[in-house]
Amino acid sequence: MATNKKLSLVEQIKRLYRFIASDIWVITEKELTKSSRFSLRLLKKIILSARGVTKDNLFIKAAALSFYSILALVPILALVIAIGRGFGFQQAVVDWLSKALSSQAEMIPYIIQFVERYLERAQGGVFLGVGFAVLLWSVLSAFRQIENNFNDIWNVKKSRSIVRQFTMYISLTLLVPILIALSSGFSIFINTQLETAGLSHFFSPLTRFLLKVAPYFIFSVLFTIMFLIVPNTKVLFKHALLAGCISGIAFQLFQGLYVGGQIYLSNYNAVYGSFAAIPLLLMFLQTAWLIVLYGAELTFVSQNLQNYNFENETNTISRRYKDYITLLIMKIIVTRFEHGEKPITKQQLADDYNIPIRLVNQLLKVLVEVNLLSEIYTDSNQEKSYQPAMDIHQMTIQLV
Numbered sequence: 001m002a003t004n005k006k007l008s009l010v011e012q013i014k015r016l017y018r019f020i021a022s023d024i025w026v027i028t029e030k031e032l033t034k035s036s037r038f039s040l041r042l043l044k045k046i047i048l049s050a051r052g053v054t055k056d057n058l059f060i061k062a063a064a065l066s067f068y069s070i071l072a073l074v075p076i077l078a079l080v081i082a083i084g085r086g087f088g089f090q091q092a093v094v095d096w097l098s099k100a101l102s103s104q105a106e107m108i109p110y111i112i113q114f115v116e117r118y119l120e121r122a123q124g125g126v127f128l129g130v131g132f133a134v135l136l137w138s139v140l141s142a143f144r145q146i147e148n149n150f151n152d153i154w155n156v157k158k159s160r161s162i163v164r165q166f167t168m169y170i171s172l173t174l175l176v177p178i179l180i181a182l183s184s185g186f187s188i189f190i191n192t193q194l195e196t197a198g199l200s201h202f203f204s205p206l207t208r209f210l211l212k213v214a215p216y217f218i219f220s221v222l223f224t225i226m227f228l229i230v231p232n233t234k235v236l237f238k239h240a241l242l243a244g245c246i247s248g249i250a251f252q253l254f255q256g257l258y259v260g261g262q263i264y265l266s267n268y269n270a271v272y273g274s275f276a277a278i279p280l281l282l283m284f285l286q287t288a289w290l291i292v293l294y295g296a297e298l299t300f301v302s303q304n305l306q307n308y309n310f311e312n313e314t315n316t317i318s319r320r321y322k323d324y325i326t327l328l329i330m331k332i333i334v335t336r337f338e339h340g341e342k343p344i345t346k347q348q349l350a351d352d353y354n355i356p357i358r359l360v361n362q363l364l365k366v367l368v369e370v371n372l373l374s375e376i377y378t379d380s381n382q383e384k385s386y387q388p389a390m391d392i393h394q395m396t397i398q399l400v
Contacts, residue, residue, distance in 0.1 A: 024040070025311050026310055028309075048305070048308060058293045058294060065145060066286040068145045069142065072142035076139050140166065143169040144169075150231045153293070153297055216249050216252050220247075223295055224248075227296055230296075239302040242299075243296070244295065247294065258284050309356055310356035310358060314356050314358045332349065334395065337387050343376060343387040345383050345384065367386075368389075371389050372399075373386045374389035
């Protein structure tokens with residue numbers, strides 16, 4: 001009996017692995033109910049994003065970004081505090097920094113002192129604006145590394161122009177202190193309004209709930225904006241919002257765990273003394289960047305989920321069948337062009353003719369590269385469509 005149970009368990013594990021590895025990718029959503037469709041999509045996103053952690057070397061990318069963050073920490077904080085000073089909420093930024101590093105309180109005066117000295121040097125450069133230019137260059141270099149990592153996840157080979165990089169990075173730098181001030185000032189605003197209305201005691205449970213939720217909301221907004229605009233490609237808002245909410249909640253939970261967990265590291269501090277702050281800060285930065293990069297991976301997977309359907313079948317398809325599908329795609333596009341119909345999109349090809357979207361993408365890419373098809377944009381300018389790139393009367397099966 002024990003042997004049968006053991007074999008049964010092994011068989012169940014094999015069946016589960018087979019389902020995750022292959023069966024789940026051949027289930028078409030047309031066969032499922034709305035709730036089952038949502039569950040299937042969510043499971044696929046979890047599997048693919050977890051696979052992407054190792055495939056895209058997110059641990060190595062997070063370690064590299066941690067290194068760049070250490071190098072650019074003082075310039076970035078200097079610029080953020082300078083912007084906060086310009087808008088009148090410098091203290092809110094300093095208070096947020098103190099809260100974030102509350103477990104290593106001895107580091108805060110040193111960091112603030114470094115920042116103040118950096119700002120003094122930037123204002124007193126040898127040439128007018130040279131100090132501030134160096135500060136900007138340090139910050140923009142750190143942001144460029146973030147964009148490069150996001151582009152790697154999205155398989156984007158081309159970076160933005162220098163002008164577009166400058167405007168986008170400065171916008172993000174302006175946004176960070178504003179969100180910090182909103183997060184820090186939210187509790188003050190709520191308490192003030194309730195005290196003015198005389199409802200402070202009555203709404204105290206609601207107030208506490210809002211105060212707890214506010215940081216999660218602020219970080220979710222920040223990460224959503226980051227996932228939306230940092231990659232040099234078109235990202236749909238709904239996919240950035242999903243990843244932004246998950247990353248924002250995960251980051252806030254990790255921050256609370258990190259701050260609270262310092263109480264249990266007294267032995268570690270006793271051995272390293274004040275130097276304990278350095279490895280702990282590195283650990284915090286690497287985990288934080290891993291959360292951010294996972295969010296970027298989840299955004300990419302969520303937007304391109306359909307490309308993974310029939311993945312194994314597409315990779316193992318025979319040359320003869322691939323040639324047949326190529327001819328079918330060409331016939332469809334040429335016939336539509338001949339009849340004066342609108343150019344077809346790759347999604348329409350996949351849906352109307354039950355061809356895996358991954359295979360459609362591969363074949364369309366080849367047909368465009370050999371100048372048999374050309375890419376154009378539809379009226380909505382959102383999705384590429386395809387039409388013949390040469391005289392259709394000169395096209396033959398042999399040529400294709």
